Amino acid sequence: MVDFGLIDEWRPAPGRLVTWFASADSVARAARAPVHPAPPSLQQEQYLRLADRHAGADFRFSGLCLVTAEIPTGDLDRDAITRAIHAFLLRHDTFRTWFAVEAGGTVRRHLVPEADVEFVPVDYGYIDDPEAICRHVEKTTPGPFQWDCFTFGTIEHGESTTVYLAVDHLHTDGLGQYLSAADFAQLYAAQLWDEAEPLAPAASYLDYCRNERFFSDQQSLSSPGVKKWLALLRGNDNRLPVFPLDLGKKTDGYHRSAHRSVELFDDDEADRFEQVCRANGAEFAGGVFAAAALAERELVGSDYYFGMTPVSTRTTAAENNSVGWYVTLVPVAFPLGERTTIARALTIAQRAYDSGLLLAPTSFHRVLDLLPADSEIKAEPGWVTPMISFIDARDFLGNELFDSMNAGVFANRAASEEALIWINRLPGRTSMSVIFPDTAIAQESVRRYLATMKSVFGTIIDSAAEHP
Numbered sequence: 001m002v003d004f005g006l007i008d009e010w011r012p013a014p015g016r017l018v019t020w021f022a023s024a025d026s027v028a029r030a031a032r033a034p035v036h037p038a039p040p041s042l043q044q045e046q047y048l049r050l051a052d053r054h055a056g057a058d059f060r061f062s063g064l065c066l067v068t069a070e071i072p073t074g075d076l077d078r079d080a081i082t083r084a085i086h087a088f089l090l091r092h093d094t095f096r097t098w099f100a101v102e103a104g105g106t107v108r109r110h111l112v113p114e115a116d117v118e119f120v121p122v123d124y125g126y127i128d129d130p131e132a133i134c135r136h137v138e139k140t141t142p143g144p145f146q147w148d149c150f151t152f153g154t155i156e157h158g159e160s161t162t163v164y165l166a167v168d169h170l171h172t173d174g175l176g177q178y179l180s181a182a183d184f185a186q187l188y189a190a191q192l193w194d195e196a197e198p199l200a201p202a203a204s205y206l207d208y209c210r211n212e213r214f215f216s217d218q219q220s221l222s223s224p225g226v227k228k229w230l231a232l233l234r235g236n237d238n239r240l241p242v243f244p245l246d247l248g249k250k251t252d253g254y255h256r257s258a259h260r261s262v263e264l265f266d267d268d269e270a271d272r273f274e275q276v277c278r279a280n281g282a283e284f285a286g287g288v289f290a291a292a293a294l295a296e297r298e299l300v301g302s303d304y305y306f307g308m309t310p311v312s313t314r315t316t317a318a319e320n321n322s323v324g325w326y327v328t329l330v331p332v333a334f335p336l337g338e339r340t341t342i343a344r345a346l347t348i349a350q351r352a353y354d355s356g357l358l359l360a361p362t363s364f365h366r367v368l369d370l371l372p373a374d375s376e377i378k379a380e381p382g383w384v385t386p387m388i389s390f391i392d393a394r395d396f397l398g399n400e401l402f403d404s405m406n407a408g409v410f411a412n413r414a415a416s417e418e419a420l421i422w423i424n425r426l427p428g429r430t431s432m433s434v435i436f437p438d439t440a441i442a443q444e445s446v447r448r449y450l451a452t453m454k455s456v457f458g459t460i461i462d463s464a465a466e467h468p
Contacts, residue, residue: 002393002426003408004433006259007066007134010410012162014128015155018078019140020085020119022148029116030098030147036111038206039213040099042365043325044170045107050382051144052101054415057254062144063169064412066137067177069185074158078121080191085119085152087187088180092323094171094205098147111206112147119152127155137166138412144170152184169325174389174422175312176323177409178396183323203316205324212313216366225362226370230377232306232333238376241306243386243419244296245449248441257416258438262450264423264457265430273457276464277350280343285309285390286350288423291460292388293336294345295452306333308387309353311360329364329387330356342463388421411435419446 003010022030040048047062054061089095096112127133133155142149149168154161165180172180183199190196219226233240249255265273270284277287293305313326334352336345368379419436432450436442 002424003406003410004261004422004424004431005408005410006257006435007064007138007410007412008131009259010066010068010134010408011130012068012133012155013157014130015126015157015162017124017127017133017136018121018154018156019124019136020082020121020152021140023118023120026116026118027146027148030110030112033098033110033112033116033147036097036109036206038109038111038210040107040109041209041212041325042216042363043327044099044209046365046382047170048099048101048107048144049105053382054254057415059254059256059414060138060143060412061254061415063414064138064141064166065169065172065177066164066166066408066410066412067181068162068164068406068408068410069181070160070162070406072160074156074161076154076156076161077192080188081152081154082119082121083191084184084187086117087190088184089117089119090114091183091187091199091202092205094324095150097206098149099145099170101145109206110147137164141166141168144168171325172323173310173312173325173327174391174409175314176325178393179321179323181407182396200321201318202321202323203318205322205326208313208319208322208324208326212363215361216363219362219366219370221370223362225359226367228359229331229362229364229367232331233377235333236304236306238378240379240383241308241385243436243445243449244300244302245445246441247419247437247445248439249417249437255416255437255439256413257411257435258413258443258446259433259435260446260450261431261433262454263429264432264454267428269461270425270430272461272464276342276460277346279464280346282346282350284392284425286353287346287460288388288390289332289353290342290345290349291453291456293334293349294342294456294459295449297336297338298456299448299452303337304333304335305349305352306331308332308364308385309356310387310389311357313360328360329385330359332356342460346460384418386418386420388423390423390425392425394425394427413438419449 051062098110100108141151151166153164186199274284296302308329310327311330313328314320332352334348416437419434422433424431434446436446
């Protein structure tokens with residue numbers, strides 16, 4: 001299985017903890033790295049500006065992603081791990097960059113020369129407190145304005161070893177986290193065995209950022225994609241999408257993240273759900289948004305669904321091998337009348353999802369930046385929207401090993417202002433996880449939402465028997 005949740009919910013077994021950090025000399029040399037002309041991606045730029053505005057928070061405001069896996073050996077070659085870490089960091093150029101926000105607000109990238117990258121292991125000895133290991137990972141992994149905002153580690157348990165990568169969200173998305181684990185395993189194997197399969201070439205994330213910015217700079221208020229986005233927002237009363245239930249957010253101060261997960265399907269139920277979707281002209285993803293719309297109708301009587309979903313912007317084979325933040329938001333919007341049937345909801349949800357995908361090249365960040373000051377559409381600095389992300393992890397190479405590896409994907413209790421939802425289809429089960437503001441009202445709202453979604457998914461499956 002794969003565990004999802006918050007870092008302080010991770011429960012590693014006791015063992016000998018070794019963490020790899022950038023050496024002091026490497027950090028000093030990296031600080032002198034020259035400015036590089038490649039801009040941050042649009043997603044990165046908003047993330048960095050938000051982190052900069054909230055630098056005074058008394059906790060880590062930015063996101064920290066932790067990927068873990070357990071391997072069936074306690075006899076790891078530390079020198080080989082060190083070489084694999086260096087190979088990994090040089091393979092993916094996003095890890096050689098750091099950013100600074102200048103006084104005027106411009107975000108500049110600096111590129112660290114390959115020769116200046118050096119990571120070294122630090123042995124912390126045997127630790128038998130899982131919470132202490134969690135605190136260690138969070139405390140020792142720097143934030144997004146330091147170059148070395150990523151660490152590697154092992155926890156040796158005797159006959160097995162837990163391996164982890166902790167990296168600031170700045171450098172990774174969901175696929176990037178999987179690629180990191182897969183790449184690292186293959187690079188470590190290559191250090192041990194000459195016959196290990198070499199990795200396929202990975203694209204430059206810096207090149208991607210340049211290309212993305214070049215395209216977005218050509219967009220204007222008259223561009224077709226921009227006009228479509230704005231029409232959707234105007235159809236939503238000039239508002240960005242919001243979670244349908246009250247999250248109990250304050251108007252001042254910070255909210256930390258909370259987490260809930262439920263199992264939606266076993267394999268048989270997932271297959272039956274997909275069959276119902278396909279019988280009505282939809283794929284699994286379209287079915288997810290039909291369920292979300294039906295749940296909102298049940299919860300608040302909504303007759304119009306407007307949601308967002310993140311999609312990968314990787315377009316080439318080499319980009320599919322590249323770690324970075326290759327993500328954009330696309331809309332899924334459609335009407336849902338009081339009498340709209342499940343079959344009809346599936347059909348129109350899939351059409352809306354397909355239409356949304358056509359807007360992937362038109363960044364929503366760029367659209368909002370283009371709005372004039374007197375626009376009726378308002379988006380405050382640091383805006384955030386709810387999202388539903390669907391991932392079919394059965395497409396990932398090596399997914400059959402997930403159970404034996406006890407893999408995990410965790411996030412820190414960063415700042416949270418909206419409900420972010422992940423639906424993950426894995427071998428054997430499909431789960432739904434929500435990260436949301438940790439308030440008493442939000443806890444109850446998210447509990448109701450999850451229960452309603454689970455019920456609606458079940459109703460969709462059962463509809464197959466009613467209309468064979």
